[in-house]
Amino acid sequence: MNLTKINYEADEKWADVVPILQQEGENSLAQIAYTDEYSQATSYLRAVMASNEKSERAMELTEHIINMNPAHYTVWLYRADIIKTLSLNPVKELDKLEAISLNHPKNFQVWGYRQSIMSIIPTLPPKELSFLAKVLAKDAKNYHVWAYRQWLVEYFSLWPTSEGKGSELFFIDSLLTNDVRNNSAWNHRYFVLFGRNVESVMPLDIFTQEINYAMAKIDTAPQNASAWNYLKGILRKQKKGAKEVEHFALQYVSLEDESKIRSSHALDLLAEIWAGEASDKACQALDLLSNKYDPVRANYWQYRKSLIKAAQAA
Amino acid sequence: MSISGSHLAVQRHVEYIQSLDTQQDDLEYWLTEHLRLNGLYWGLTALHILGHPEALSREETIDFVFSCQRENGGFGAAPGHDAHVLYTVSAVQILVEIDALEELDRRTNEGRGKVARYLANLQDKQTGTFAGDEWGEVDTRFLYAAINALSLLDCLSMIDQQKAVEYLQACTNFDGGYGASPGAESHSAQIFTCVAALAILGKLDLVDTERLGCWLSERQLPNGGLNGRPEKLEDVCYSWWVLSPLAVIGKLDWIDREKQLAYILSCQDTEKGGLADRPNDMVDVFHTHFAIAGLSLLSYPGLEPIDPV
Numbered sequence: 079m080n081l082t083k084i085n086y087e088a089d090e091k092w093a094d095v096v097p098i099l100q101q102e103g104e105n106s107l108a109q110i111a112y113t114d115e116y117s118q119a120t121s122y123l124r125a126v127m128a129s130n131e132k133s134e135r136a137m138e139l140t141e142h143i144i145n146m147n148p149a150h151y152t153v154w155l156y157r158a159d160i161i162k163t164l165s166l167n168p169v170k171e172l173d174k175l176e177a178i179s180l181n182h183p184k185n186f187q188v189w190g191y192r193q194s195i196m197s198i199i200p201t202l203p204p205k206e207l208s209f210l211a212k213v214l215a216k217d218a219k220n221y222h223v224w225a226y227r228q229w230l231v232e233y234f235s236l237w238p239t240s241e242g243k244g245s246e247l248f249f250i251d252s253l254l255t256n257d258v259r260n261n262s263a264w265n266h267r268y269f270v271l272f273g274r275n276v277e278s279v280m281p282l283d284i285f286t287q288e289i290n291y292a293m294a295k296i297d298t299a300p301q302n303a304s305a306w307n308y309l310k311g312i313l314r315k316q317k318k319g320a321k322e323v324e325h326f327a328l329q330y331v332s333l334e335d336e337s338k339i340r341s342s343h344a345l346d347l348l349a350e351i352w353a354g355e356a357s358d359k360a361c362q363a364l365d366l367l368s369n370k371y372d373p374v375r376a377n378y379w380q381y382r383k384s385l386i387k388a389a390q391a392a
Numbered sequence: 393m394s395i396s397g398s399h400l401a402v403q404r405h406v407e408y409i410q411s412l413d414t415q416q417d418d419l420e421y422w423l424t425e426h427l428r429l430n431g432l433y434w435g436l437t438a439l440h441i442l443g444h445p446e447a448l449s450r451e452e453t454i455d456f457v458f459s460c461q462r463e464n465g466g467f468g469a470a471p472g473h474d475a476h477v478l479y480t481v482s483a484v485q486i487l488v489e490i491d492a493l494e495e496l497d498r499r500t501n502e503g504r505g506k507v508a509r510y511l512a513n514l515q516d517k518q519t520g521t522f523a524g525d526e527w528g529e530v531d532t533r534f535l536y537a538a539i540n541a542l543s544l545l546d547c548l549s550m551i552d553q554q555k556a557v558e559y560l561q562a563c564t565n566f567d568g569g570y571g572a573s574p575g576a577e578s579h580s581a582q583i584f585t586c587v588a589a590l591a592i593l594g595k596l597d598l599v600d601t602e603r604l605g606c607w608l609s610e611r612q613l614p615n616g617g618l619n620g621r622p623e624k625l626e627d628v629c630y631s632w633w634v635l636s637p638l639a640v641i642g643k644l645d646w647i648d649r650e651k652q653l654a655y656i657l658s659c660q661d662t663e664k665g666g667l668a669d670r671p672n673d674m675v676d677v678f679h680t681h682f683a684i685a686g687l688s689l690l691s692y693p694g695l696e697p698i699d700p701v
Contacts, residue, residue, distance in 0.1 A: 265576075272566075308567075311567055373648075378646040
């Protein structure tokens with residue numbers, strides 16, 4: 079944040095520009111109170127935009143306004159326009175963005191702007207992935223950053239061909255090792271493996287590999303919804319049912335000895351596996367969920383049970 | 393600040409919303425300039441649900457809305473701001489709410505047709521989704537906003553609805569939820585936008601209601617609050633984002649109603665009015681609106697019912 083006050087009216091460099099003041103109705107409702115500095119800067123921005131001026135001083139003006147109010151989306155768009163018109167170095171602009179991105183990581187404009195600058199760069203800048211790692215180290219679940227990273231994967235075709243260092247899978251694994259409950263990282267894993275628009279040739283054992291991966295992660299934290307959801311998602315994609323993980327899920331559940339129940343998600347998956355041929359056990363699991371292990375969703379579990387009962391009666 | 397968990401302090405909340413446009417000396421006030429028209433919609437809707445639609449002046453509201461309209465037919469966040477779909481939907485919703493849609497035809501040359509054209513032009517003809525403005529950022533929030541506004545203007549036929557539906561379908565995730573774009577993580581607020589858009593387009597049959605309902609109900613935490621994604625903190629705004637799609641797919645009873653009601657009420661400031669994201673936090677109009685809208689979905693006594701879409 080630039081703390082020095084900038085006064086355009088007193089600056090010779092701006093003497094030829096007539097600022098355009100904000101037109102405000104007389105209505106009191108939702109009227110806007112500005113600071114003088116912000117109000118003056120935006121008056122000069124309106125003037126510059128009206129004459130479509132793309133210049134060095136216009137660049138400085140946009141930076142000044144962005145520092146005061148990074149949520150002002152028009153100013154970002156105008157800045158991108160200037161860069162493209164004047165063919166300014168986009169990689170340098172990315173460097174400049176680093177501080178504001180780290181200070182305002184949840185700002186929509188920062189990431190949309192980054193994407194628009196990145197799309198005039200032909201190859202992935204070497205510092206980009208380490209920059210994103212830095213942002214994600216501050217908040218590993220930032221939705222804008224992940225959306226941007228998906229765009230980056232598609233744009234520069236960063237689809238993983240191995241789990242080696244530098245690959246998306248390697249990076250995701252490092253995040254999940256740090257926090258196995260990071261749902262964003264799980265989602266990104268699914269995206270980089272199955273999210274390609276073009277139907278690509280998947281290695282035959284991709285399902286086995288991912289089922290094993292999810293099971294290993296579940297074992298480190300059996301009550302983690304994200305890993306179980308991923309496992310269920312992979313099983314669904316494989317279209318072979320969930321029977322193959324029954325034995326695995328039973329490690330965390332015992333219907334005979336409740337003291338051995340360590341995961342409501344395992345109960346849930348087992349109830350699904352048992353719903354067909356072992357419906358009594360399925361109902362027992364669902365009762366355990368609604369009475370003891372997830373009572374907040376009792377109605378949902380009882381609904382599942384009613385489906386089983388209805389199938390039995392039919 | 394005083395917190396109470398048993399009753400909704402209706403009068404206090406009405407006064408809080410009325411006081412919002414008199415706090416112009418606050419730094420916070422001009423920093424949120426980019427949300428002004430949304431803020432008016434949130435405040436006004438909360439007042440309607442609370443049964444006090446008259447608490448803001450109808451004439452001043454209409455004047456303010458029109459002062460935000462741009463040459464291209466769209467609306468900006470505040471006078472002088474560029475048009476964006478998120479403010480345009482707020483403008484249309486406000487006008488519908490106070491039964492002033494005909495003002496569009498009375499005050500402007502081409503009336504609602506021009507607003508509708510602005511919105512329809514934001515659709516990407518290839519993918520079916522919508523950009524937020526002429527600059528092109530896409531997000532299912534924009535798609536929902538455009539479709540909602542076009543539906544209120546009775547102009548849905550101006551867009552390629554089939555393409556929009558296909559795009560929404562592509563946003564379905566492996567866990568049964570929806571994200572901001574194909575492949576983006578499931579998020580309660582994005583689920584609201586996708587499900588509400590499908591509802592408006594008459595395509596709810598495409599929703600896997602059991603898996604979606606399961607994912608949404610899993611958002612409730614033991615303290616009764618709801619979160620937006622797994623392993624995230626609860627926030628009262630999800631009382632709208634989670635409950636609304638649950639209501640649309642008829643699974644509202646899959647969450648614990650009593651616990652959720654108690655949670656929402658615990659977020660209110662019963663002394664100065666307004667509701668916050670969590671108990672004891674600062675109130676704001678955004679959370680006040682979504683909390684009250686959530687209470688309405690749960691049929692809290694004395695509130696006007698709200699359409700979940």
